[in-house]
Amino acid sequence: MNSESKRVKRERPWLMRTYSGHTSAKASNELYRTNLARGQTGLSVAFDLPTQTGYDADHPLARGEVGKVGVPIGHIGDMETLFDGIPLDQMNTSMTINATAPWLLALYVAVAERQGIDASKLQGTTQNDVLKEYLSRGTYIFPPEPSVRLTTDVISYTVHHIPKWNPTNVCSYHLQEAGATPTQELAYALSSAIAILDAVRDSGEMGASDFAQIVGRISFxxxxxxxxxxxxxxxxxxxxxxxxIAKERYGVEDAKLRRFRYGVQVNSLGLTEMQPENNIQRIVLEMLAVTLSKNARARAIQLPAWNEALGLPRPWDQQWALRIQQILAYETDLLEYGDLFDGSQVVADKVQELIQGAESEMERVRLEGGMVPAIQSGYVKRQLVTSQTARLRAIERGDLKVVGLNCFQETAESPLTKGVDSGILRVDPAAEREQLERMRAFRATRNPKEVEVALKNLVDAARSGENIIPASIRCAHAGVTTGEWSGQLREVFGEYRAPTGIDIGNQDLGSAPQMDRIRERVRSTGESLGRPLRLLVGKPGLDGHSNGAEQIAVRARDAGFEIVYEGIRLTPRQIAKAAQEEGAHLIGLSVLSGSHLELVTDVLAELADLGLSDLPVIIGGIIPSEDKPQLKEKGIAAVYTPKDTDLNGIMADIVDIIRERNGLEPFDVAA
Amino acid sequence: MARERSALATALNLLDDKRPEARACAGRLLANLPEDKVYHSGHLIGLTGPPGVGKSSLISALVERWRDQRRTVGILAVDPSSPVSGGALLGDRLRMLSSSTDGGVFIRSLACRGEVGGLSAETWPMSLVMLAASDIVLVETVGVGQKEIDVSKLTDTTCFIAQPASGDTIQFLKAGIMEVPHVLIVNKQDVGLAARKTLTELQASLGRNTHNGDWAVPVLSASATQGTGVAEIVEAVESHRQWLLREGALCSRRRSFQAQWIVKRLREDFGRFGIEALGGERRLMEDLITQGGSPFEHYDRLRDDLVARWS
Incomplete structure (x- = not known):
């Protein structure tokens, strides 16, 4: 350091978190304590899929998913273990939770009460943005209207009782993952925020000053x-x-309450499986986008680990991600300056262009009747699927360069993936069984009468429109489980399936002779087998990341296949039954949650049960390469991962697999 | 039950199969279907309406009710195909939550495969095997035009679902579509005023209805999301079947659909000239209606007849 330099006043850095949680409450608690000891300044809780979609560990749909992509929280006992030794009044906790957000918030408050802490002291965030779940990610449960009501319940409750809480974190993150362009990201995130705030305003529970406070609590x-x-x-x-928007639409006068407050997870979508060490450079550059502007700097940042495209990160990978933030905040001089871009014409022009594009798309959403109707009609999802399709086409053609993926592929073998664990964390297969046992033991300790009364109270609140949180806190104390809380509300509100958005027009595949050749192969193979080739695309389990399945479905349609796409969250039995009824020639499964081994085993068993053992099954998803032999051994015909971006190649493979299974000669390789 | 489902799946694949040996086998299969099931019992229901009108959720609600009555249900869901690639996205099973693992419900999707008239040629024979295996067969088509209403040419009872306040109603009136359905349904009654207005318009339009004998077309409203009005639809559809039985029309309609199906295939392959060579449409229809039997076998017999004359 230059000795002449005076002590410069530095900005306070953003909150530093790592999105984490896995296996069990106990294992996650240990991880949190380690991360905090390493200088992390807040917590970001990742929940497993059963917790996010409201099932207990012993529900059939939860099989294979318990503890996989996050921590399983089945009841207050788990929540107490998760925060054991972490005083909640000194912590800032972000919970990535949506459909079951009111429940997890209730559990958090109940744990604080048991720690002797007043709820008004709590700080943190519930993601609580179900609208984007219908468009991406897929952990919704109820139809949009009751979902918006639950969202507004969390908002109204926290603004009165937990004033420092960020009740909803409107997400544009997952829209980008689903294919949104920057303009679409701006337009749909802001339209979602408007839908939520309008609902709060129209509920009539708030006075004008309360309402301005609420606008001020909305974060992104x-x-x-x-x-x-x-x-x-x-x-x-x-x-x-x-x-x-805050000023003109909601009349908020206080400029502080109009500030766009946001947290960030930089792009996991652009991380590559090939040469995965390059993801570090990507993460650093992406972090610059949200930190360089002092006037638009993130309040909280969590960075993905370099190996997320391979599987679950280990503690050391998370530490590395945290160190990136610390170096930028504490070593560099970034926080010593004012806004770097004020006065830049280039930046001002680009910002203006984005604003105009976003405003015009927001107007389009308004004409659809607002964000909720635009989701229900499938409009928004179709726009996203269209953008995603265009993006993948650009990568496929090489117009959009991705180093290591479609250019500069030549590489030495990476020592980072060579260790005994192949560079990723594996959840102990015993974790699910242990969680199940804990769940059963916990149920036995409850007072059934108290549980019953608490659940009845919950149903009453759900039906009457009374705020759901107080009844949920009571449920938490009584020992109600996540599955019971959600189950009762499923009864009241019903369940929902969102439009898939794959019904978009034929894509511009150019004059591609390759495509013509594939179409011809699809057609002639169908002719040889007597009827058009038919694929069933299915997503077993609770994982709602449907972008890959959607892209495969759209491309296969364009290649001339008849596609049966059933959407997300299917049981293996449902998939097998559909394959039989629909007369599929091949099943394509998509699993990104790490439960592929369990789910594949179950799907194949169900198929055998229906006498369909000959039906070829392929799978795509985040699948570690050392699992491939095991999947093949079980009878899976082909395995695809994010590095397989050549969709036409996949189509050609599918035709070949169908031909082989049906005893047809393979097409000439050179053709 | 499991074996029956597997047999039905195989039969549907067979009916879809264009290879000559499969066609012969399919012909025998159809000829051996129990006469009673195919012509005299069960219920073939057509259900159509514009996209986004909530057909899937309404079907889901209807199926649930039929299942409560312990009736088995087969569904043929027809989706458009892509004119460019011939491929199709068949996503209609999507919202059918309640029936998804129920062995008493069988859903087969069908692409319309460029067929003029919105229904591919396989629809009729597939309906027949489904009739042999289920109490109720529902043929679902998407669309707003005259084309989609072709479903009425192969079902006992046709239901049309209208969208509240879409302005479509007027279009249907102009197109004469209102004369076809036996049951009219305004879905989404939860949207209130608009649904009531559409309901009134539809009721007013029925004065002109002349095609359905003395069957009084009921105009019903329902909300699939709230589960209201569904029992009334089930009841109205059943009344129509009872009415057909009383009129002796169930069997004669089905025989006539079958004859039309055969004549249509012949006309597509051999043109008006071919039909004339076989004695003209009227005579051909009369013959076919009285004969019963397998549509494929009749078609093959008549085709061979024509081919023999010209070869």
Whole structure:
């Protein structure tokens, strides 16, 4: 350091978190304590899929998913273990939880009460944005209307009782993962925020001053992609647009309450499986987009680990991600300056362009009747699927360069993936059984009468429209489980399936002779087998990341297959039954949650049960390469991972697999 | 039950199969279907309406009710195909939550495969094997035009679902579609005023209805999401079947659909000239209606007849 330099006043850095949780409450608690000891300044809880979609560990749909992508929280006992030795009044906890957000918030409050802490002292965030779940990620449960009501319940409750809580974190993150362009990201995130705030306003529970406070409590969760200059401008556009909306639409006078407050997880979508060490450079550049502008800087950042495209990160990988943040915040001089871009014409012009694009798309959503109707009609999802399809086409053609993926593929073998664990964390297969046992033991300790009364109270509140949180806190104390809480509300509100958005027009595949050849192969193979080739695309388990399945479905349709796509969250039995009824020639499964081994075993068993053992099954998803032989051994015909971006190649494989299984000669390889 | 489902799946694959040996086998299969099931019992129901009108959720609610009555249900869901690739996205099973693991419900999707008239040629024979295996067969088509209403040419009872306040109603009136259905349903009654307005418009339009004998077309409203009005639809559809039975029309309609199906295939392959060579449409229809039997076998016999004359 230059000895002449005076002590410069530095900005306070953002909150540093790592999105984590796995196996069990106990294992996750240990991880949190380790991460905090390493200088992390807040917690970001990842829940497993059964917890996110409201099932107990012993529900059939939960099989294979318990403790996989996050921590399983079945009841207050788990929640107490999760925060054991972490005083909640000194912690800032972000919970990525949506459909069951009111429940997890209730558990958090109940644990605080048991720690002797007043709820008003709590700080943190519930993601609580179900609207984007219908478009991406897929952990919704109820139809949109009751979902919005539960969202507003959390908002109204926290603004009165937990004033420092961020009740909803409107997400543009997952929209980008689903294919949104920066303009679409701006438009749909802001339209979602408007839908939520309008619902709060129209509920009539709030006075004008309360309402301004609520506008001030809305925060956002944003993605930052690799085009970091544009992303930087996107954040500035968000700031300007939100200020305008808060002022003009909601009449908020206090400029502080109009601030666009946001947290970030930088782009996991752009991380590659090939040469995975390069993901570190990507993560650093993406972080710059959300930190360089002082006027549009993130309040909280969590960075993915370098190996997320391979599987679950280990503690050391998370530490590495945290160190990136610490170096930027504490070593560099970034926090010593004012806004770097004020006065830049280039940046101002780009921001203006994004604002105009976003405003025009927001107007389009308004004409659809607002964000909720635009989701229900499938409009927004179709726009996202269309953008995603275009993006993948660009990668496939090489117009969009991804180093290691479609250019500069030549590489030495990475020592990082060579260890005994192949560079990822594996959840102990015993974790699910242990969680099940804990769940059963816990149920036995409850007072059944108390549980019954608490659940009845919950149903009454759900039916009457009374705020759901107090009844949920009571349920938490009585020992109600996550599955019971959700089950009761399923009875009251019903369940929902969102539009898939795959019903988009034929894509421009150019004059591609390759495509013509594939179409011809699809057609002639269908002719040889007597009827058009038919694929069943299915997502077993609770994982709602449907982008891959959707892209395969759309491309296969364009290649001339008849596609039966059933959407997300299917049981293996449902998939097998559908394959039989629909007369499929091949089943394509998609699993991203790490439960592929269990789910594949079950699907194949169900198929055998229906006498369909000959039906070929392929699988795509985040699948570690050392699992491939095991999957093949079980009878899976082909395994695809994110590095397989050549969709036409996959189509050609599918035709070949069908031909082989049906005793037809393979097509000439050279053809 | 499990064996029956597997047999039905195989039969449907066979009916879809264009290879000559499969066609011969399918012909025998159809000829051996129990006469009673195919012509005299069960219920073939057509259900159509514009996209987004909530057909899937309404079907889901209907199926649930039929299952409560312990009736088995087969569904043929027809989706458009892509004109470019011939491929199709068949996503209609999507929202059918309640029936998904129920062995008493069987759903087969069908692409319309470029067929003029919105229904591919396989629809009729597939309906027949489904009739042999289920108490109720529901043929679902998507669309708003005259094309989709072709479903009425192969079902006992046709239901049309209207969208509240979409302006479509007027279009249907103009197109004469209102004369076809036996049951009219305004879905989404939960949207209130708009649904009531559509209901009134539809009721008013029925004065002109002349095609359905003395069957009084009921106009019903329902909300699939709230589960209201579903029992009334089930009841109205059943009344129509009872009415057909009383009129002796169930069997004669089905025989006539079958004859039309055969004549249509012949006309597509041999043109008006071919039909004339076989004695003209009227005579051909009369013959076919009285004969019963397998549509494939009749078709093959008549085709061979024509081919023999010209070869």
């Amino acid at each position: 969760f944003v993605n930052a992609g690799i085009r970091f200059v544009e992303e930087c401008c996107k954040m500035r556009a968000f700031v300007a647009l939100w200020d305008k």
